[in-house]
Amino acid sequence: MADDAGMFRAARLDDLDAILALYRQLHPQDPPSQDAPARFRQILASPGLHLFVLEAAGAVVATTYLNVIPNLTRSAAPYAVVENVVVDAAHRGTGLGRQIMAGTLRAAWDAGCYKVMLMTGSRDPGTHAFYRACGFSGDIKTAYVVHDRRHGSPL
Numbered sequence: 001m002a003d004d005a006g007m008f009r010a011a012r013l014d015d016l017d018a019i020l021a022l023y024r025q026l027h028p029q030d031p032p033s034q035d036a037p038a039r040f041r042q043i044l045a046s047p048g049l050h051l052f053v054l055e056a057a058g059a060v061v062a063t064t065y066l067n068v069i070p071n072l073t074r075s076a077a078p079y080a081v082v083e084n085v086v087v088d089a090a091h092r093g094t095g096l097g098r099q100i101m102a103g104t105l106r107a108a109w110d111a112g113c114y115k116v117m118l119m120t121g122s123r124d125p126g127t128h129a130f131y132r133a134c135g136f137s138g139d140i141k142t143a144y145v146v147h148d149r150r151h152g153s154p155l
Contacts, residue, residue: 006096008102009053010050015053016036016040018053022062022088025086025089048070050065050107051063052104052107054099056096061087061090062091064082064101064104078111078113080113080115080116080117082108085097097134104116118136119143
């Protein structure tokens with residue numbers, strides 16, 4: 001999908017550096033991973049795992065990660081989890097976030113998902129307003145998270 005703002009597409013091998021740069025904006029405290037290239041290839045090769053980017057003016061300016069999960073309830077319809085939603089700080093507030101989320105949701109619906117979930121650790125009301133504007137509701141389910149303490153702080 002393309003429009004005046006950008007082009008939504010699946011990530012390619014040559015997008016790794018741009019995606020990692022966006023992830024540094026999301027989690028600046030995370031140390032670099034030596035395993036990133038191998039993990040990236042694994043994600044791109046795994047059915048049901050979809051890493052998307054949005055290009056504007058030839059540069060990757062946003063990314064999302066859609067995980068489509070097989071299911072036995074709901075007539076065996078899969079569901080999806082969206083993670084690692086990032087729009088480059090210089091492009092926030094321009095509509096690119098809504099565009100990449102629309103493409104991500106379309107991919108989930110095209111995969112037959114009956115629902116899409118995401119969680120955010122942000123306390124910023126603007127982040128919550130953004131997700132509501134994309135169609136998400138914070139009132140339907142309650143999320144609980146536990147982290148393996150060996151991987152550091154959950155924040």
